Amino acid sequence: MTVILGIESSCDETAAALVTSDRVILSHRLAGQEAEHRPFGGVVPEIAARAHVEVLAPLIEAALADAGMHLDDVDAIAATAGPGLIGGVMVGLVTAKALCHAASKPLIAVNHLEGHALSPRLADPTLGFPYLLLLVSGGHCQLLLVSGVGQYRRLATTIDDAAGEAFDKTAKVLGLGFPGGPAVEAAATIGRAGAVPLPRPLLGSAEPHFSFAGLKSAVLRAHESGLHSAQDIAASFQQAVVDCLIDRTRRALELAPEATALVVAGGVAANKAIRAALEALAATNGLPFAAPPLWLCTDNAAMIGWAGAERFEAGLFDGLDFEARPRWPLDPQAEKVRGAGVKA
Secondary structure, eight states: OOEEEEEEOSSSEEEEEEEETTSOEEEEEEEEOHHHHGGGTSOOHHHHHHHHHHHHHHHHHHHHHHHTOOGGGOSEEEEEEESSOHHHHHHHHHHHHHHHHHHTOOEEEEEHHHHHHHHHHHHOTTOOSOEEEEEEOSSOEEEEEEEETTEEEEEEOBSSOOHHHHHHHHHHHHTOOSSHHHHHHHHHTTSOTTSSOOOOTTTTOSSOOBOOHHHHHHHHHHHHHTOSOHHHHHHHHHHHHHHHHHHHHHHHHHHOTTOOOEEEESGGGGOHHHHHHHHHHHHHTTOOEEOOOHHHHSSOHHHHHHHHHHHHHTTOOBOTTOOOOSOOOSOTTSOOOSSSSOBO
């Protein structure tokens, strides 16, 4: 049994976890930064990096203590090495390098997106390759065929904004608070999804790419009109996002007939309406549906530890000279798509 220490610090969550190769989470410690960023309505990179520095070492010590282990008991240390806010990524990666050097442990530099992509396998031991993954978070919205550890073929990405970013901006426009995703989802439960006519960008397009910039603009116009309640706008916005995600995922399934399951991961995968719609789509296509538990959808160190365990078993290690990466696509060979500001 392999034991991996996982470290996550790519955005505004600092986390450390001990995970085994047989899918046991021995411990998990997480420190959020909602209070620090709430006055600004979003994550401030400098504040986030400073918070990581302050809490990461105590979190690692606590995670080891919770598991009744010492650093010498760990087989390897896995840390998010990108993509993400570069200051935070550097804090976690440099800490991991120092621990590896001090304890003579191998380093596993984990792509944060791979952490999300493999997290459903931590929760579901029956999930095998290949599967179609909808990776949907604050900074990314992609459809990927996952054929194995380190084997990703990107079928689609956003040509402008990610769905999670659209949720956050909608929450800010409507004054619903921070973090935006849960705030919009809560407001949507008491709003009417058909009350506000909003666009569904790229719906029906032959290419399975996403676009949410126009939807964000439409939300702003609806709010400024004064004709609709925040709850109705939230519900209508959420339904528009669901419709876009389902339509684009349906198209991707047509392009990847070899997929044996439909999987969703990433922070936005915690949205219950999105999960329910994807599960129905999978059933319509005769495929099993897999999604991590809600707490594994948002940024956490357990998924980084699990990705490290999967890479450890595959013999994939990294040198202490591995550099932090603010951008790091899972499929570097994917063709560029039209539009500026592509979140690839």
